[in-house]
Amino acid sequence: MSDGPEKSIKEITEGFSKHGYICSEQIATAVYLASQLEKPILIEGPPGVGKTELANTAALHFQQEIIRLQCYEGLDESKALYEWRYGKQLLYTQILKEQMQDVLEGAKGLKESLSRLMDFEDIFFSEDFLETRPLLQALTTETGAVLLIDEVDKADEEFEALLLEILSEFQISIPELGVRKAKVKPLVMLTSNNSREIGDALKRRCLHLYIPFPEAKLERQIIQARVPEIKKSLQKQLVAFVQGIRELDLKKQPAISETIDWAKTLILLNSEELDAQLATDTLNVLLKHQQDIEVVAKEVPRLISDSMGSPSGKSIN
């Protein structure tokens, strides 16, 4: 009974690592549950730990299309759900004017004309005139999709309410056309940077995954996967250095994406080893606030010696 899930979780971990995404067991479990229970998953964590990347990799892994909806203040249903193509509707009414004349020819009085018109379907409010936006698109794909609703905390509270129907029932009601149900339920991932507390109603409908900064071992694996050309000794030193920085009191902690950038920078500079001078010169890749750079610059010698002190590059686990 418990053999199945463990195996599938392992498969996910391996599948993801093929696409260059090294995930912890916790993340793999979350992806497994989301795909099994067909429930949306809300991913929180500090910026740069790979929340968006997780969705992209999931799409690659499950070989499905990724549909992305970037949230921002003022996002409304016409941008997220669907919109009528007003221009096309207008144009067509103009073009079809003469046809209308034919249809209405010989009709006496308003009543008769109207009933004749009624015999025709509501052509102007049909699928042909519907502009699908990401959310509707995700429901209508035949092959299933990964729907990424990015930075949902940036959108207004009203938008959250809009999401509720989609996330729990996987359906959208369009007044003119009726309820659209998902053909294949998409795998939904929402990300949030916690700039605003997400409402309870939304949270209740989602699984919840918190991605923290990675531990040293995991981060080393990630760097190895993302920047394969880096030397092991440098990679170990670099990760130890970054882990040391995270213990300081900073405005913005360096995330994985910054560590990767830094690793790439060091490769570009052909450096074999991390020393105080090099670290100080390239700190601005890692840190995004002048105050933070000043704080860390003072600590560089200590951090360097600490990172040297960790097990040397020869013993690789």
Next chain:
Amino acid sequence: MERVLTDFVKALRNANVRVSPAETLDAMEVVDRVGYGNKDLLKRTLSIVLPKTPEEKDKFSSCFDDFFTDEIKAAVEVDLPDKNQKANNDSSDLAKTLMEGSQAEIMLAIAEAGEESEIREIKYFTQRSVFTRRILEQMGVGKLEDEIMQMGSQNDGDTPSDLEQQLRSQLTGLRERVSDFVQQQFLLHGDVSGEQLREQVFKSMNMAQIDRSYLQEVHSLVRRMAKKLANMHSRRKKNFRRGKLDIRKTLRDNWVNQGILFNLRWSYKKVDKPKILVICDVSGSVGAYARFMLMFLFSLTEVVSKIRAFVFSSNLGEVTQDFKDAQLEPAIEKALQKHGGGSTDYGQALSDFVSLCLDDIDKKTTVVILGDARNNFGPEKAHLMKLVYERAKQVYWLNPEGKYRWNTGDSVMKNYSAYCTKVFQCGSIDQLERVIATLLRTAI
């Protein structure tokens, strides 16, 4: 099996993790898939389904470790099959169970005795030892002890017999197990009211009398209350979202109507966030109150755009920057250390305040003063209060002393209160919350 999960959910709720019934159903579905076999996997999966914030995940983790011990697992497997068969425990039965019974059987015996002793009624952590003793008695430990004693006295030699030794060690094991059991039951059934009781006490207690060792707890309580207020007021913002016509948006949205303006669009009006200046007396007697006041206000930065905080005992100094840079707790300590102590001089503090930031006071500003207005018979300089009052939107005075003590001795409350929009008594956290709710309501 399901009972274990619902019990666990109950324990989570006791630990202040919010779990809705729908989430419990989710958890059951998940457990159906992964089973109880792999504890790690179970923990990982449940941590995705049940707790929904990082803080809750921490609580979940410790709660899970407490709850899913091996004993619970044994209990899961047995699940009280034949309850009535072992109705009367006499000593020989207990000895027999201890010596020959399996772990599960012993657990079962404990659970039964627990049922008899109405362990579900446990409410406070002080009751743990009482219940432990009650359960042990119920199981017939008294008699067993007597028997062991007798064995000891019958045995003349210095070395006790093997049986006696074994029984003794089994008995110690049993005691430990029962106390673990009681602890677990307490986590399940108690705590909530324990915590609630404590919170109630904290809320209504005079702030100066809250012991320093509880600061951490009170801080989290204050933060929760502040968050509630913040939520309330961020929701209020929406009501302000009408008023001005957004011409550009209206035209753009209405060109589909051939330019006839059917649907009007309003520009979202940004709410004016209030500006608050707080002046706290941090001299000996009032310092404790200032701590909570500052704690509360600086937990509210989401809703309040600008807070400047000043503290004084004789001279006045600004501490806003300290609070922005540092953690709340050390910032408060620092402020109290730097400016606290010394004799109070309201006159001096007021003139410092006026020269420091009178220009910053405008008709959106709320000035809050926390102090007992005990001026050591110095010059009170009430005309400066008037100056502030005339420029600000409103001036609140919070006095931690009971109303009956105002204007007694060296208190000059009445001279200042003439220039206050409102005067509050503010001694407990409850009162403080009420005052700040009023403040937010009127300051916007």
